Amino acid sequence: MELNNASAEQLAQWEHALAAEYHAIVAKGLNLDLTRGKPSAEQLTLSNGMDGILKGNYTSPDGVDCRNYGGLDGIMEARAIGAAILGVPVESVLAGGNSSLTLMHQAMTIAHLFGLDGSDSAWANEETVKFICPVPGYDRHYSVCEHLGIEMITVPMTSNGPQMDEVERLIAEDSSIKGMWCVPKYSNPTGVVYSDDTVARIAALGKIAAPNFRVFWDNAYGVHDLSDNPAQLASIMDACIAAGTEDSVLQFASTSKITFAGAGVAFMAASSSNLSGFKQSLGFMTIGPDKVNQLRHVHFFAEDNALKTHMQKHAAIIKPRFSSVLTHLESAFGDNDLGDWESADGGYFISFDTQPGLAKEVVKMAGDAGVKLTPAGATFPYGNDPKDSNIRIAPTVPTVAQVDEAMEVFVVCVKLASVRQAIAG
Amino acid sequence: MELNNASAEQLAQWEHALAAEYHAIVAKGLNLDLTRGKPSAEQLTLSNGMDGILKGNYTSPDGVDCRNYGGLDGIMEARAIGAAILGVPVESVLAGGNSSLTLMHQAMTIAHLFGLDGSDSAWANEETVKFICPVPGYDRHYSVCEHLGIEMITVPMTSNGPQMDEVERLIAEDSSIKGMWCVPKYSNPTGVVYSDDTVARIAALGKIAAPNFRVFWDNAYGVHDLSDNPAQLASIMDACIAAGTEDSVLQFASTSKITFAGAGVAFMAASSSNLSGFKQSLGFMTIGPDKVNQLRHVHFFAEDNALKTHMQKHAAIIKPRFSSVLTHLESAFGDNDLGDWESADGGYFISFDTQPGLAKEVVKMAGDAGVKLTPAGATFPYGNDPKDSNIRIAPTVPTVAQVDEAMEVFVVCVKLASVRQAIAG
Numbered sequence: 001m002e003l004n005n006a007s008a009e010q011l012a013q014w015e016h017a018l019a020a021e022y023h024a025i026v027a028k029g030l031n032l033d034l035t036r037g038k039p040s041a042e043q044l045t046l047s048n049g050m051d052g053i054l055k056g057n058y059t060s061p062d063g064v065d066c067r068n069y070g071g072l073d074g075i076m077e078a079r080a081i082g083a084a085i086l087g088v089p090v091e092s093v094l095a096g097g098n099s100s101l102t103l104m105h106q107a108m109t110i111a112h113l114f115g116l117d118g119s120d121s122a123w124a125n126e127e128t129v130k131f132i133c134p135v136p137g138y139d140r141h142y143s144v145c146e147h148l149g150i151e152m153i154t155v156p157m158t159s160n161g162p163q164m165d166e167v168e169r170l171i172a173e174d175s176s177i178k179g180m181w182c183v184p185k186y187s188n189p190t191g192v193v194y195s196d197d198t199v200a201r202i203a204a205l206g207k208i209a210a211p212n213f214r215v216f217w218d219n220a221y222g223v224h225d226l227s228d229n230p231a232q233l234a235s236i237m238d239a240c241i242a243a244g245t246e247d248s249v250l251q252f253a254s255t256s257k258i259t260f261a262g263a264g265v266a267f268m269a270a271s272s273s274n275l276s277g278f279k280q281s282l283g284f285m286t287i288g289p290d291k292v293n294q295l296r297h298v299h300f301f302a303e304d305n306a307l308k309t310h311m312q313k314h315a316a317i318i319k320p321r322f323s324s325v326l327t328h329l330e331s332a333f334g335d336n337d338l339g340d341w342e343s344a345d346g347g348y349f350i351s352f353d354t355q356p357g358l359a360k361e362v363v364k365m366a367g368d369a370g371v372k373l374t375p376a377g378a379t380f381p382y383g384n385d386p387k388d389s390n391i392r393i394a395p396t397v398p399t400v401a402q403v404d405e406a407m408e409v410f411v412v413c414v415k416l417a418s419v420r421q422a423i424a425g
Numbered sequence: 426m427e428l429n430n431a432s433a434e435q436l437a438q439w440e441h442a443l444a445a446e447y448h449a450i451v452a453k454g455l456n457l458d459l460t461r462g463k464p465s466a467e468q469l470t471l472s473n474g475m476d477g478i479l480k481g482n483y484t485s486p487d488g489v490d491c492r493n494y495g496g497l498d499g500i501m502e503a504r505a506i507g508a509a510i511l512g513v514p515v516e517s518v519l520a521g522g523n524s525s526l527t528l529m530h531q532a533m534t535i536a537h538l539f540g541l542d543g544s545d546s547a548w549a550n551e552e553t554v555k556f557i558c559p560v561p562g563y564d565r566h567y568s569v570c571e572h573l574g575i576e577m578i579t580v581p582m583t584s585n586g587p588q589m590d591e592v593e594r595l596i597a598e599d600s601s602i603k604g605m606w607c608v609p610k611y612s613n614p615t616g617v618v619y620s621d622d623t624v625a626r627i628a629a630l631g632k633i634a635a636p637n638f639r640v641f642w643d644n645a646y647g648v649h650d651l652s653d654n655p656a657q658l659a660s661i662m663d664a665c666i667a668a669g670t671e672d673s674v675l676q677f678a679s680t681s682k683i684t685f686a687g688a689g690v691a692f693m694a695a696s697s698s699n700l701s702g703f704k705q706s707l708g709f710m711t712i713g714p715d716k717v718n719q720l721r722h723v724h725f726f727a728e729d730n731a732l733k734t735h736m737q738k739h740a741a742i743i744k745p746r747f748s749s750v751l752t753h754l755e756s757a758f759g760d761n762d763l764g765d766w767e768s769a770d771g772g773y774f775i776s777f778d779t780q781p782g783l784a785k786e787v788v789k790m791a792g793d794a795g796v797k798l799t800p801a802g803a804t805f806p807y808g809n810d811p812k813d814s815n816i817r818i819a820p821t822v823p824t825v826a827q828v829d830e831a832m833e834v835f836v837v838c839v840k841l842a843s844v845r846q847a848i849a850g
Contacts, residue, residue: 038493038494051483055477068464105709143709260492260717261493262491262713263715281572287565288687290522
């Protein structure tokens with residue numbers, strides 16, 4: 001299908017055929033869901049051994065009675081899991097509760113209102129506070145900024161990460177920019193792994209940015225590889241040390257998509273100065289995280305290579321779903337310009353761009369045909385995709401057969417919407 | 426020992442004898458700790474059955490896969506536990522993570538910065554925000570106010586709860602007062618149970634207070650009775666309904682001192698309007714609580730009367746420790762005015778008042794003799810006990826023999842400090 005050179009007659013024929021196909025699908029009354037980036041029941045079951053794993057012994061290897069109060073940092077051995085995921089020393093890691101979103105919200109609230117380096121360092125002391133948001137990106141990052149009244153400036157994603165020329169230009173120009181969101185590996189939703197050069201340039205931002213600048217480095221998919229020979233993300237902490245900007249980056253991760261999505265352990269890694277500033281406020285918010293659940297994770301990943309082996313099991317479940325999506329996209333759009341996508345080797349998403357102006361229409365059409373897609377625009381701050389073209393496909397929850405069926409519908413919707421747009425001229 | 430009528434000679438004799446006793450204690454090199462209101466290992470072991478209780482079934486009775494994301498309210502059956510503890514309908518309860526302090530901090534942050542009833546209702550819209558704090562009280566309540574820059578006004582505790590004439594006078598006079606902290610049953614540290622009249626008058630505060638006034642009702646010890654015939658706390662929610670002030674109270678509780686101090690489930694109960702305002706902001710902070718741990722609690726307390734039976738086991742462990750403290754106090758100070766205390770029938774503390782001006786000195790002397798006490802002043806906002814007389818005794822963690830030994834030291838310290846004060850005139 002090459003719409004640009006097609007005759008009006010050809011377009012009308014295509015429209016007719018596709019509309020018939022679409023209506024046949026609608027008639028089936030499907031009920032499929034490609035919206036949520038969450039693990040399937042099959043994936044969750046991989047960690048069912050978690051409950052009961054303590055066998056009555058609630059004491060950490062380090063000698064902490066995990067049942068009682070205390071310990072803002074979490075237990076040492078749980079912090080070591082975070083250190084392994086993030087590739088940083090254990091001293092740099094705080095192990096928290098069940099949600100890295102909570103840690104990120106807390107970190108941003110503290111940086112904004114209370115200051116990570118004393119109250120003078122609070123962003124809110126200044127009139128306007130802005131954050132750089134690579135787009136498309138993760139809606140819950142945007143909503144944290146929105147909740148705190150932090151303005152968002154978008155920068156396009158490339159296949160190497162955020163467009164760094166633009167990031168550097170903005171930061172050099174505008175001292176109200178206090179930070180930047182990043183999902184550096186298998187970026188949500190584009191699946192991009194930041195290149196070594198991008199990592200180095202992000203680490204160097206602290207040298208040109210205004211004081212108290214912080215990169216929020218949400219390494220949510222750091223060990224979520226689908227390929228046997230996965231891309232390697234350079235160490236942002238090493239790059240910061242090399243650049244002398246250790247305080248400019250806060251790293252986050254969790255086991256939400258490793259063990260249990262709602263009952264995992266979240267981690268934050270940062271310089272000792274940042275950790276100390278964070279904990280100073282955190283101590284007002286909690287007496288400490290759930291160390292019993294941390295200890296379960298410690299036992300669950302006690303064996304050498306346990307984490308790697310576990311993630312390979314996840315990959316075996318997820319891979320056919322990703323393959324299905326990619327096969328459908330390749331077959332439908334590989335030879336035309338109706339859609340663009342990145343072929344992600346990990347993470348939870350495949351990001352698809354329609355021709356400009358069609359994302360909302362495609363999502364609506366798919367929804368009417370019983371295939372729920374993430375609302376168009378959700379991958380942009382304020383829900384506003386200026387090109388109205390990005391759609392996030394999340395294939396982990398449905399079965400492979402359901403992904404197949406949903407993608408058939410998706411492809412028809414994209415084609416039909418595109419043809420109709422071409423006809424409308 | 427009646428210091429007031431004692432001759433100088435008699436005082437000197439007492440001083441000499443007590444000083445000798447004190448130095449003999451110091452020489453022992455004790456290492457005892459009456460500081461922390463936390464459960465002992467023996468108490469925690471009562472809940473060891475929690476781990477493994479799911480037997481591989483992570484689905485809630487209501488059909489929720491607790492392993493996955495979602496559900497800001499917590500699972501229905503966990504909310505029912507909170508409803509039972511707080512004596513409210515399950516619909517009024519949100520079941521959260523492992524910390525009621527976190528829920529309270531979140532609720533206060535939301536009320537202050539974002540508003541529980543839209544942004545116009547945020548306390549921070551006004552120049553000055555004040556909170557009433559009954560004293561002595563709980564230091565972590567004060568620190569939440571301090572963290573958010575909320576000024577604290579103290580009101581004395583009586584044996585029926587806060588001095589309500591004073592509370593009502595302050596609230597009627599000062600529209601910057603936006604709320605009040607309460608620990609209504611076995612108050613921390615005085616052990617007082619608020620009388621029915623006090624509860625009714627607190628519920629009625631919403632009628633005389635400025636808009637957006639909220640009582641923070643931290644019912645931390647609602648089921649933590651030590652007597653077989655415990656005092657009954659009137660229902661604040663019923664009283665609010667009667668007064669038409671349902672939105673004026675936020676209730677909190679947790680299983681921290683029921684199951685595991687660091688790995689329990691926290692609850693908030695409130696009107697539907699308050700819950701909805703709370704969740705609107707909460708949704709930016711988390712995707713949901715740890716439902717797996719909630720489900721463990723549901724199974725652990727599944728039998729009729731399980732909670733009551735469980736709390737009786739706690740009481741059997743705590744009671745001898747409380748008795749030891751009370752016996753020592755009664756025997757040393759029952760016939761004189763060197764100290765005042767309340768005989769609590771539940772909770773975690775016994776509150777002791779020295780003669781004015783001696784609390785710091787007693788805590789220091791005890792510390793030098795190897796008995797750690799909560800810092801004097803900790804039970805007052807900003808750590809400032811204007812009379813310097815209140816000391817919080819927390820006897821749950823040490824063994825009964827250790828409590829005995831520590832109280833012997835305590836008594837000597839109080840007597841010696843009092844005699845020396847009398848000599849100094």
